[in-house]
Amino acid sequence: MSLSITSLANIAIDLQNGITHQDRFARLIRTLRQLLGSDATALLRYEARQFRPLAIDGLAEDVLGRRFALDAHPRLEAIARAGDVVRFPAESELPDPYDGLIPHHSDLKVHACLGLPLFADQNLIGALTVDGMDPAQFDHFSDEELRLISVLAAGALNNALLMEQLENQTPAANAAPATGKTGGTEMVGLSAGIEQLKKEIEIVAGSDLNVLITGETGVGKELVARAIHSGSARAANPLVYLNCAALPESVAESELFGHVKGAFTGAIHHRIGKFEMADNGTLFLDEIGELPLTLQAKLLRVLQYGDIQRVGDDNSQRVNVRVLAATNRDLKQQVLAGQFRSDLFHRLSVFPVHVPPLRERGDDITLLAGFFCEQSRVKMGLKQVVLSDGARDLLRRYDWPGNIRELEHAIYRAIVLARAGHPEGELLLQPQHFQLADAELKSLPTAAKTHPLVDNLRTATDDFQRQIIIQALDANGGNWAATARQLQLDVANLHRLAKRLGVK
Ligand SMILES: Nc1ncnc2c1ncn2[C@@H]1O[C@H](COP(=O)(O)OP(=O)(O)OP(=O)(O)O)[C@@H](O)[C@H]1O
Ligand SMILES: [Mg+2]
DSSP states (O other), X not given: OOSOXXXXXXXXXXXXXXXXXXXXXXXXXXXXXXXXXOSEEEEEEEETTEEEEEEEESXXXXXXXXXXXXXXXXXXXXXXXXXXXXXXXXXXXSOXXXXXXXXXXXXXXXXXXXXXXXXXXXXXXXXXXXXXXXXXXXXXXXXHHHHHHHHHHHHHHXXXXXXXXXXXXXXXXXXXXXXXXXXXXXXXXXXXXXXXXXXXXXXXXXXXXXXXEEOSTTSSHHHHHHHHHHTSTTTTSOEEEEEGGGOOHHHHHHXXXXXXXXSSTTOOSOBOOHHHHTTTSEEEEETGGGSOHHHHHHHHHHHHHOEEOOBTOSSOEEOOOEEEEEESSOHHHHHXXXXXXHHHHHHHTTEXXXXXXXXXXXXXXXXXXXXXHHHHHHHTTOSEEXXXXXXXXXXXXXXXXXXXXXXXXHHHHHHHHXXXXXXXXXXXXXXXXXXXXXXXXXXXXXXXXXXXXXXXXXXXXXXXXXHHHHHHHHHTTTOHHHHHHHHTXXXXXHHHHHHHHTOO
């Protein structure tokens, strides 16, 4: 045995000592690094056909935000399927999910890689991945020893999951992230602000109170609404969405409450409104601050008496609807300005939930960047999308007035730009791939903040031209002739230039 009983016992003791689960997991993989002499280690949670990193060591920080879908990662799929310790051959053709993500080792083509699946009662609950740069690095450990480690780690992970369930009192089925048609409701982030938000969501989800969700544009208010609904007793019933800003006053009442045939010109059929659609479920009123005053009065009535009246109908009917409302406006201010009814405001904001802006979430920026890199990588069929150190710093220094949505778009655009020069699909995102408004950058003692890491004039000029062409193409709906006109170029010249720059 190359592992001593003492070192194994140390793992077990370590796992009891952490203050938080996060802390315990971090200890576990640090110990593993010492024990196995690995270069990169990760503890992953398995749920809903994907692996989510819980703790990492020797890997780029943004890996914590990446979600590795089995379908997109054959190596992880092999681990999930194995039922026992997996030793990948050094020259394995299966792409490594961490390729490019082990700092100072950009190439993982030949290396040692172990996968240790973690089970609780026959169910796969997670995995440990262990990577080493030397192909023979783990040869002297026996399968038996590795199995012992798996068992210890599985026990620790399972305990943590059980504790979490007890604390949250959520049945196991609820603990898995709901993945609906509109994408998952997982809220990526480990910052204090997000932890707090998750707690509030849990408390309020079970309460059946109306909730007012506030926060700047793009912070994730809709995601919060979905999380509240799926954590509530109404989860099996519909969550109906209505955007109050996109609601012309003339049709608003009928949208909300429905109408009967002949109620007004054009009302040739009965039509049910959003309230009826949401019966026994949840109605999400987005941008509630834009709701016209006349409708505010009608909405208040429903909240007070629980019945609605279709337009043109003298009878009313009862509905059982929970209302979640969201706004990026200062509703209190609107109340003072006489634009929003104070009685409605008070009804809605029994339990206000505030979603913090991205710039107050610290390292979450990096996690979310990783999350969107991996998401876009899969969507766009790329081999690898890696953030350079410079890019990561830049993202951390930016103020993100458009919050997570802006970050998502920034990553996507950077990938499109970076891809232009790399048809093989292995991308390293550099600062120059991001076009972030200078005014929003926190000044750090970096020498050239407007031109970070410009290698030479030629690449900088190429990048700039590429960027302009892509933007113009975008603006002209992909039409080359219109793009050429806008850029005041001959079409043939534009085609040639685009080809040289790899835009085509
Ligand atoms: N914590 C998070 N983890 C992962 N994705 C997130 C997170 N928060 C927000 N997103 C994503 O960011 C985008 C914007 O979120 P969302 O639409 O919920 O914002 P919003 O607050 O409703 O914005 P607006 O005020 O403009 O309507 C969505 O694609 C959402 O899935
Ligand atoms: Mg929204």
